[in-house]
Amino acid sequence: MVKWGMQRLLGEFRRALAAPSRTPRTAVVIGRLLAIAFLLCFGTGVYSHYLQDPLPWMVFPTRPAGLYQLSQGIHITAGVLCFPLILAKLYAVFPALFQTPPVRSFPHFLERASIALFVASSLVQITIGLLNTYQWYALFPFPFRQTHYALSFVVIGSLAIHIAVKLPVVARYWRKEAEVSTGSTGSTGSIEPVEISGTNARGVTGRIFAWIDRTPAAPTRASRRAFFVTVAAASAVLVTTTAGQSFRVLDTVNIFGPRKNGIGPNDLPVNRTAAAAKVTETAIAPDWTLTVTSGDTVRVFSRSALAAMPQHTVELPIACVEGWSQMATWKGPRVRDLIEAAGGGATASIRARSLEQNSSYAVTEMGPEYVRDDLTLVALELNGAPLDIDHGYPARLIAPGRPGVLQTKWLSSLEVI
Numbered sequence: 001m002v003k004w005g006m007q008r009l010l011g012e013f014r015r016a017l018a019a020p021s022r023t024p025r026t027a028v029v030i031g032r033l034l035a036i037a038f039l040l041c042f043g044t045g046v047y048s049h050y051l052q053d054p055l056p057w058m059v060f061p062t063r064p065a066g067l068y069q070l071s072q073g074i075h076i077t078a079g080v081l082c083f084p085l086i087l088a089k090l091y092a093v094f095p096a097l098f099q100t101p102p103v104r105s106f107p108h109f110l111e112r113a114s115i116a117l118f119v120a121s122s123l124v125q126i127t128i129g130l131l132n133t134y135q136w137y138a139l140f141p142f143p144f145r146q147t148h149y150a151l152s153f154v155v156i157g158s159l160a161i162h163i164a165v166k167l168p169v170v171a172r173y174w175r176k177e178a179e180v181s182t183g184s185t186g187s188t189g190s191i192e193p194v195e196i197s198g199t200n201a202r203g204v205t206g207r208i209f210a211w212i213d214r215t216p217a218a219p220t221r222a223s224r225r226a227f228f229v230t231v232a233a234a235s236a237v238l239v240t241t242t243a244g245q246s247f248r249v250l251d252t253v254n255i256f257g258p259r260k261n262g263i264g265p266n267d268l269p270v271n272r273t274a275a276a277a278k279v280t281e282t283a284i285a286p287d288w289t290l291t292v293t294s295g296d297t298v299r300v301f302s303r304s305a306l307a308a309m310p311q312h313t314v315e316l317p318i319a320c321v322e323g324w325s326q327m328a329t330w331k332g333p334r335v336r337d338l339i340e341a342a343g344g345g346a347t348a349s350i351r352a353r354s355l356e357q358n359s360s361y362a363v364t365e366m367g368p369e370y371v372r373d374d375l376t377l378v379a380l381e382l383n384g385a386p387l388d389i390d391h392g393y394p395a396r397l398i399a400p401g402r403p404g405v406l407q408t409k410w411l412s413s414l415e416v417i
């Protein structure tokens, strides 16, 4: 009795939720866009991961110099787009949450379990990602990068299962025509899940569950269009008001992006100040030197010795993993020249150390593709003036195609490894 009452209730609920925009076709249209956004996030995210934690054989492109600015800009922009798209998708398939019986068979159980995993992991993934761009790390008590990285495989894995299971529906509603050509009588104009009972050839009685097409009437088409317009408008507003942090063309309408171009010392935002990094005293110490080591050779450069070397001016962005980025003009000696001065060659990988202690930013490494690059500098100047202490005075690394997190500030040593 309880079971039948429950089923009827769920059935009623489902019917009450039926709406012209809640159709498999809507689910496929939004699902396609969502899949693109997720795959863009996954691809650019994995790229970002390996730039920071490369496998030994990996070599990265150094041109275009703004490649990471582009890839991480895409990551955050596609990531922001996931919010309206995932809400639209959940809206479209909401009645299916109340299908009865909730589990029909073991494969059906696996299907629903994979969807549950997918929805839950996606929501966590996009939420912690967004919080990270606003530097609200304190809101979650786990390491962001490791969690976000591990979850990305759960998200993409469960997405793959979900798509595989739904392939027949996806194929059927891939093209617009499919929707109207199979229509029948219907008054609601929606495509609804219905239960059909019957007896098969072997005399076994049972019920199946199917989505039934109904020809959309004109008001239905209008309300469906209104749904898509709403989703598109929400997406457009979110992107135009945040993507300016990564893409200069949208700078003037960058309202909600965590960072704004051009604001900060040397006309560039600061990610961590010298005070926060506790380097204020060591950085301005008059006896500061940069130590360059290659094997047994140790060369020590004062700031004036670095300034006396051939100086090069390059245009390179700071492109933070958190999504904001800005182009800037840097001036200083080439890293390659410094390494050669210590006897290192074109195949050298190096380790850079900061004056900053006990921080994950204190030590970085770079492969030979960056070390020998013309654009890789130990920068002494930024946008036509000496580096501000918050931008890494007396000297910092700047190299093409790398995430900001590897552009080490307040350098103290370079070492061939």
Ligand code: HEM
Pocket: 037, 038, 041, 042, 044, 045, 046, 048, 049, 050, 052, 075, 076, 078, 079, 080, 082, 122, 125, 126, 127, 128, 129, 130, 131, 132, 133, 145, 146, 148, 149, 152, 155, 156, 321, 322, 323
């Ligand atoms: C399906 C959605 C997403 C997937 C599959 C995904 C995947 C990834 C992956 C694999 C990484 C590299 C992690 C690492 O370095 O170990 C990453 C980094 C990052 N993601 Fe996502 N991401 C998604 C959504 C988002 C969203 C919505 C945002 C923010 C709006 C976001 C913000 C970030 C940030 C800030 C990083 C840099 C982390 C760091 O290196 O410190 N992600 N993402």
Ligand SMILES: Nc1nc2c(c(=O)[nH]1)N[C@H]1C(S)=C(S)[C@@H](COP(=O)(O)O)O[C@H]1N2
Pocket: 268, 269, 270, 271, 272, 277, 318, 319, 320, 321, 354, 355, 356, 361, 362, 390, 391, 392, 403, 404, 405, 406, 407, 408, 409, 410
């Ligand atoms: N030593 C040190 N270097 C650092 C950081 C840091 O905290 N400490 N922050 C990094 C990060 S995350 C970014 S995005 C860039 C930002 O450079 P900026 O503060 O000069 O704009 O510096 C990088 N270099």
Ligand SMILES: [Mo]
Pocket: 271, 319, 320, 321, 322, 404, 405
């Ligand atoms: Mo950063």
